[in-house]
Amino acid sequence: MRQDQSTDRKLVKKVLEGNSNAFKTIVVNTQGLVVQIIYKMIKNQEDREDLAQEVFLKAYNKLGSFKFNSKLSTWIGTITYNTCLNFLDRKKIPILNIVDEDGSESWDLIDKKIPGYSNSQVESYLFRKEKHQIITSAIENLPPLYQTLITLYHNQELSYKEIGEITNLPEGTLKNYLYRARKQLKNNLLHKYKREDL
Amino acid sequence: MKNKHLTDSEIQQFAFDKAECKKEVVEHISSCSLCKQRVEAYLLLSTSIKSIPDPALGFDLSNRVMMQFDTTSKKKTLLDYFVYAFIILSITVVGFCIAYFSSVFINWFKGNSTVSMAFLICIALSILMILIIDIMKSHSRKMKMLKF
Structure with a gap:
């Protein structure tokens, strides 16, 4: 530093x-x-x-x-x-559309509705089917703010402090948004995965 | 130890902010294969995001930015030359007029009363004030546009 x-x-x-x-x-x-x-x-x-x-x-x-x-x-x-x-x-474009706030656990897609399907199968699917494209398109379905936070944290590997400075968000809010963003991303992936392959 | 499975937030906290996790969460994950699997799924997601190639613009951004600076500075120089030339021309014309019509001006000033002179000065000062206010307003508007 x-x-x-x-x-x-x-x-x-x-x-x-x-x-x-x-x-x-x-x-x-x-x-x-x-x-x-x-x-x-x-x-x-x-x-x-x-x-x-x-x-x-x-x-x-x-x-x-x-x-x-x-x-x-x-x-x-x-x-x-x-x-x-x-x-x-x-352009009157919102940076955050809250759509998935019901608190339901999408793990159910793997745990209950798809018996016998494990995360290793999800993993192999991801690697098999142009992993980058799938994740990129799932990220693109997130609101702009979530996309930015996910990228800054996971791709640019910035600290919470640095992301907070860039976005002017307090650390607590930032973490909360990141949790929601990852959850929504995971849900997008699981839904897409279910629709295409099962 | 927690008997119920962990919430999504707790799973994510373990995966990405382990230091902030409660002891019972850590204990639960060490003994629950389902929650451990969920943590691994998030970590896999994180690794996958990291491996996405960076997006790139279809041109060399640094060269494009530097080119803009060159263009701006060249434009500025041309504009400067034009302004200087205009100022010199104006001074020459005004100087020529004063020299040529000096006798007329002197007679005109002598012929006017003090009241009418004061009136003229007031009008000139008012116009000057309006012009200064306009320049200040335009300056502050431009400064605001630069702010982000």
């Missing part, structure tokens, strides 16, 4: 002194996170491309106000998340 901060400081100093290559390094280092967030929150490819550029233009214009209270990548992640939120707000 300390090493990250010192690298961040050096890069920001160079950019503020007018070194555009230093900003290119920042773009290269952080574009993975930016693209992940944008892809999870925005559906339209053209909008994604425009927003990705907009995020870095904003970051460049605001770089002088960066106070090093967090990692530079987290700060740029926050800009990305807020830019996407503003975009969705303008």
